[in-house]
Amino acid sequence: METARRHDIDWLRVIAIGLLLIYHIAIVFQPWALFIGFIRSDELLEGLWKPMSLINVWRIPFLFFVSGMGVYFAMQKRNIKQLLLDRSKRILVPYLFGIVAIVPLHFLLFQNYYNQPLHYFAHPAHLWFLGNIVIYISILFPFFFQLIKKPEGKFRRSLEKMMRNPLGPLAILPFFILEVLLVQPDVFALYAQTLHGYAIGFLAFFFGFLMVYIGKSFWQILLKWHWLYLALALGMGLLRISILEAYFTNALMAVESNLWILGIFGLGYKYLNRPSKSLSYLSESAYPIYIIHMFVLYAVASWVLKLSLDPYLKFALSVLLTLAGCLLIFELIIKRIPLLRPLFGMKYRRAQKAKEI
Template sequence: MTTLTDNRRYDLDWLRTLAFGLLILYHIGMYYVADWGWHIKSDSSSTMLQNLMILTNPWRMSLLFFISAMALALAQQRSRRLSLFSLRSNRLLIPLLTGMFIVVVPQVYFEALAQQLIEPGFISFWWQYINPNTTLLPEHHSPIGLLTWNHLWFLPYLWCYSALVLLTAPLLNALAGSLQPLSGRIALLLAMAVLICAWYFLRQAYPSSHALLDDWYNHAKYFGVFIAGYLFALQGNWWRSVIVFRRWFLLAAIACYSLIIADRNGLFDSLPPAFGESVSGRLLVGVVLALNHWGWILALLGYAGRYLNRPANAWDKQGKVLHYANNAILPWYMLHQTLIIVFAVWLKALALPVAVEASLLIVLTCVGCWAGYELVKRFWLSRWLFGLKVRLPAVKAEYATPVTR
C-alpha cells in the first residue's frame, strides 16, 4: 500500500491551527447575526456577515474531524493502539470535565442573566450549576442538571469516534488496503453519497443538538467524515490527486457556495414549491450541499499539501509560530467562547460603534486566550486539566526515598 506516512505532515498542523483560528472568528460572528441562536446577542446584526459565515458553516467542524482522523491514522503507525487510546482519553476527557465544571460556567450565567432568568451573583449560580439536584432553571436541565459542555461538544464526539476507530483499526486498515486500486473519483462519489444519505434521511428527523446521545444526523455526518479521513491518510495516491486537482475542488466549492447564497437570497423563489419537496429536488439540493462540503475540505487539504508541508525550523519565525500553535491550540479552544461572551457583555455596556466593538472583541479574545495559556502552561496541575503534556514536580533530594543495598 502506497502511503505518505514516513514524515510528520506539517500541512495538517497548519490546517488544524487555521481551522481553530477560523472557529474563534466564527463564534465572534455569532454574536452579530440575527437568524441563528446563540448565548447572547448584539443589538446590531449583519446579513452580509451571515452570508460570509455560511461559507464555512457546512464544513468547518468536518475539517477538524477529518484532520483529527488523519492524525490518528498516521500516529497509529508509530504507536500502539492502547497508548493512543490512553493519550486521547487523557487529552480529551480531562479538559472536557475542566471545561464543564469551570470554563463554560460564565457562558451559562451570562446567557441566563441576559434572559432575566436569574438574579446577579456568579458564585451562588456556580454552586447551583454544579449541583445535579438543583431546582434552578428546570427547563434547561440535562440528565445531569445544568452541567453542559456548550462549545466543547467537539471533545466528547472526537473521543467516541477515536475509540471506535481504534477498536476496529485492524478492519479499517484491511479496508484501506483493499481500497488501494479504487480511484480518487470513485472514493469522492462514495463520500458524497454517504453525506447525501445522511442529509436526506436524518437531517429533518434529528436536527443538530450536540447532545451526543440523540444527535444522529451529526453522527452520520461527522463519523462518516472521520472514517473518510482515516482511510484517506493511508492512501498516498488519493492524497497526491487532491493536491494536483486542488484548483478544481476550489472552483466546485465556490460554485456550490454561490448557489447556496443565491437560494438564501430568493433567486430560486420562482420555482414551484412542489419541486423543493420532491425526491429529485431534495436530491439535487443534497448533491450541491455534499459537493460544497467536500469541495472546500479537499481544496484546503490540496493547497495545504502543496504549500504548507515543509519542515518548520524551531528557530525561525514560522517554526516558532507552529510550535506555539501545536501546544496552545487546546487551551485556546477551551477558553475562547467564554472570553467572547464575557468581553461582549462588558463592551455592550459601553455602547461603542459596532466596528470598534467587534475589533476590540477580537483583540481582547485573542489577548485573553494568550494570557490564559501563559498561565495554564506554568503549573503541572493546570497543564493536566487543560490537556497539555505534564511533567510531574521533581521530588526534592531531602524527601527522596533512600536507596538501600
Template structure:
C-alpha cells in the same frame, strides 16, 4: 511501531481551524437567527457577518474532523492499542469534563444575566446539573457541553471506531481498500465521499451536530491517511477543488433550499450541499500541502496553545462580548474589539496554564519543564499536536 513523517500542513490547518473559532463565535453575536447559538448577542443583525459565518460553517468543523480522523491513523501506526486509548482518554476526556463542569455553568449564567433573569449563581449551578437539558444548547439554564461537543465527539469516535480502525491498520481489508483506491484516485472521484455524508445527513439527529455525519467525515479522514494515493490525487486536483468550492458556495447562497422532504430535488440538493463541504475540505488539504507544509516557531507555539485556547475560548469570548456589545459604537468595531481582546486574554491564560503542572494535566499539555527535558527528533510524527 512505524516512524511516520510529520505532516506540518495538517498542523497548520488544525491550528488555524481551531483558532478560527474565536472570530466565528464572535460573528454569531451579530446573527439574530435563534439557531446561531452563542451566549451573548447584540441586538443588530449584520448581513456581512452572517455571510461570513455561513461560509465558515460550511467547511470549518468538517475540516477539523477530517484532520482528526487522519491523526487516528497516524497514531495507530506508532502506538500500541493500550497507549492509544490511554492518550485519547487523558487528552480528550479530562479537558472536556473540566470545561463542562467548571467553565460552562459560568458561561450560561452570563447568558441568563444578559436576558435580565433574576437568579443567583448557586441556584443556576444547581439547575445546570439537575434540569432536563432538552436540546443541550444551555439556553434554558440546563446542562450543555457548548463548544466542547467537538472534543466529546472526538473521544467517542476514536474509541467506538477503534476495532475497525485497528483492522484497517493491520491490513485486514487491504485488497478491498486497494481496489477502492484504484477507483477514487482518478480525477475528482473523491467527491463521491459526499454520498455517505448525504445519506447520514438525511437522518435528523441533533440538527447540525449530527454524530453520524461527523463520524462519516471522521472516517473519511482516516481512509485518506491510510492510502498515499488519495493525498496525491488531492494535490493534483487542488485547483479544481478550489474553483468548485467557490462555485458551490456561491450557488449555496443563491439557491432556495426549502424543498419537500424526500422529493427528488431535496435529495439532489442534499448531495450538492455535502459536495460543497467535501470539495472545500479537499481544496484546503491540497493547497496546505503545497504551500505551508513546513515547520516554523510560530507553528510550534500556536499548535501547542490551540487546544487549551479552544477549551477556554468560549467562556472568555462570552465575557468579553457581554461587555463590548453594550458600547455605543458600530458593530464592526465591536467585532474587532471582541476578537482582539478574546485572543489576547486566551493566550495570556495559556501562558499561565503551561507554567503550572496541575493545569497542564487538566488541559492535557506538557509543562514547559517537561518540554525542555524532552529530546526527540522533530521529523518524526507524534500526536501531541493533533487531536
C-alpha cells in the same frame, strides 16, 4: 502509508479553530443569537452572515476529518492500550473537566449579562465535539488497528488504485449524501448534539483516518486537482447564499461541504507542509484556546457591547480581545501550571521545564 509528521494538517487545524472563534463572535451580532444561548448585540450585522455561511457548511466536518487523521498518527507508535490511554488523557479528561469547570463560566456570564438567576446544570456546550470523538474512537479503534496491522493489504491497495484519477476522492460523496437523506436534518449546519452531527462527524472522522492511511496517492491527486474542487465549492456556495438558498437541498450542501474540504486539504498540502516556530506554538495553544474561548468571548462581549462604537468596530474589537485574552490565559496560566496542563489536553511537565518553554 503516511508516517512522517504532516505540518499542513497541523496548520489547517490551527486555522480551523481560528475560524471557529471568529464564527462564534459573528453569532453575537446575529438576530437569532439568543435562541442558541449567545449574548446578542442590540446592533446587528446580518451582512456578516454571508461569508460565515460559506464557512458553516464545512467547518465542523473539517475538524472531524482532521481528528481522524490525528488518531492515525497517534497509532503509529502505540498499541491498543497506549492509544486508548493517550486519547483518554487528551480528549476525555479535558471534556469532563470542561463540563465541570469551563462551561459553567460562560453560562454564568450569560446569566449575569441578562440579570438572570445564576444556576448551572451539567452541559457539554461547545465541548460536544470532544464527546463525539470519544464515541467514534470507542467504536472504530478495533477496525483501525486491523488496518494498521495490514499496511499493504488488499483494502489499502484497492483504495490506492481508486485514487489514481480526480474522481477518486469524490468517492466519499455518496456516503455524506446518504447520511442527510436518511437523517433528514432540518438544518444542515446544525451539528451540536444532533443525530446529524453524530452521523456526519462519524463519517468525517472515519474518512479522515483513511485519507492518511491510503498514503501519497491520495494527496498527490488532491495536489493536482484541488483548484477544481475549490472552484466547484465556491461556485456552489455563491449560488447558495445569493439566489438559490431556498432551493439548496441538504444533499447539495453535503456535496459542497466535501468539495471545500478536499480543496482545502489539497491547498494545505501544497503550501503548508513545512515546519515553523509559529506553527509549534500555535499547534500547542490551539486546543486549550478552543476549550476556553467561549467564556473569554462572553466576558469580552459583556464589555464591548456596552461601548459607544460602530458595530463593525465592536466586532473587530471582540475578535482582537477574545484572541488576546485566550492567548494570555494560555501563556500565563495553562501553559505554566503543571497540574493544569493535562486538564487542557497538554502533556504534563514539571514546573521547571514549563518555565523554560
